[in-house]
Amino acid sequence: MMAVRIDGKELAKQVRKEVSEGVKCLKASHGVTPGLAVVLVGEDPASQVYVRNKVKQTEACGMNSFHHVMDAGTSRKSLLSLIKALNNNPAVHGILVQLPLPAHLDSRDVIQTIDPAKDVDGFHSSNVGDLWTSGKSFVPCTPLGCLALLKSVEPNIAGKNAVVIGRSNIVGRPMAALLLNESATVTIAHSKTKDLPALCRQADILVAAVGRPRMIKADWVKPGAIVLDVGINRVEIADGRGRLVGDVDFEDVSTVAGAITPVPGGPGPMTIACLLANTLEAAKRAVS
Numbered sequence: 340m341m342a343v344r345i346d347g348k349e350l351a352k353q354v355r356k357e358v359s360e361g362v363k364c365l366k367a368s369h370g371v372t373p374g375l376a377v378v379l380v381g382e383d384p385a386s387q388v389y390v391r392n393k394v395k396q397t398e399a400c401g402m403n404s405f406h407h408v409m410d411a412g413t414s415r416k417s418l419l420s421l422i423k424a425l426n427n428n429p430a431v432h433g434i435l436v437q438l439p440l441p442a443h444l445d446s447r448d449v450i451q452t453i454d455p456a457k458d459v460d461g462f463h464s465s466n467v468g469d470l471w472t473s474g475k476s477f478v479p480c481t482p483l484g485c486l487a488l489l490k491s492v493e494p495n496i497a498g499k500n501a502v503v504i505g506r507s508n509i510v511g512r513p514m515a516a517l518l519l520n521e522s523a524t525v526t527i528a529h530s531k532t533k534d535l536p537a538l539c540r541q542a543d544i545l546v547a548a549v550g551r552p553r554m555i556k557a558d559w560v561k562p563g564a565i566v567l568d569v570g571i572n573r574v575e576i577a578d579g580r581g582r583l584v585g586d587v588d589f590e591d592v593s594t595v596a597g598a599i600t601p602v603p604g605g606p607g608p609m610t611i612a613c614l615l616a617n618t619l620e621a622a623k624r625a626v627s
């Protein structure tokens with residue numbers, strides 16, 4: 340039997356609808372419009388596309404969008420003073436600095452300057468610490484979206500074996516923390532993990548956040564497992580044009596898995612929807 344296709348576009352649409360309603364309520368009850376500031380340093384084409392989408396969707400759900408573009412040579416001092424100004428601006432409830440930053444800027448240093456109460460990306464160490472100690476933190480948007488996708492097909496995560504491939508601060512580690520908080524038994528795999536296919540075959544929930552096109556094949560996957568594919572990889576197709584694929588060989592793994600996210604149309608759309616949800620939450624906390 341073919342796996343259930345978990346539709347990230349559809350779930351993201353529902354989340355955006357709920358956020359739009361929440362924005363209307365907040366305006367009506369407190370006269371406050373949530374505001375998201377997005378800071379882009381440099382001209383990385385992929386980052387420009389991500390930022391354009393974020394700005395468009397922020398405005399579409401009735402929030403204010405503050406878009407700051409700085410040139411690639413921006414100094415640490417200028418970037419940090421912009422962040423401090425945004426921290427002090429009451430109209431800004433969420434701050435996102437688009438990563439990666441140019442090499443001369445230390446992203447950790449920049450993230451630590453963001454007020455944790457406005458850190459809607461959930462990357463500040465205070466929010467990371469909260470996540471690992473089950474506190475009320477802002478959770479990084481991609482893993483948050485993955486958890487919602489997972490819960491849409493399996494509400495009972497407790498006791499399941501979960502394997503997360505990838506240990507980045509943006510995806511792998513927070514994903515593992517979220518699954519642990521749901522009482523899954525979690526293993527984090529990475530490039531030094533031995534016999535990864537055998538480890539993956541033990542997973543009831545398999546999350547791939549690696550960045551290697553179609554690495555995970557059907558014989559890595561336990562029959563009936565839920566597979567969440569975070570990877571976004573551009574590969575060349577026959578006519579020389581590009582196409583996006585995940586870390587999972589979707590067609591192959593669909594023959595074995597119980598449910599699977601596609602790429603595109605899986606965790607990708609959920610990432611921005613969760614960013615909007617985090618921004619609304621930041622605005623609600625600011626008025627409470």
Ligand code: NDP
Nearest residue numbers: 481505506507510529530548549550569570571606607610
């Ligand atoms: P990173 O490059 O930061 O991390 C990749 C991880 O994969 C590392 O932990 C690395 O291990 C591990 N890895 C690399 N090769 C192997 C291998 N052969 N076997 C096992 N593990 C391996 O990437 P990100 O976490 O930032 O992103 C991962 C993927 O997700 C990318 O394709 C990215 O584009 C995509 N992404 C998608 C998002 C979305 O919105 N859907 C958002 C963010 C990312 P080690 O630590 O040992 O080097």
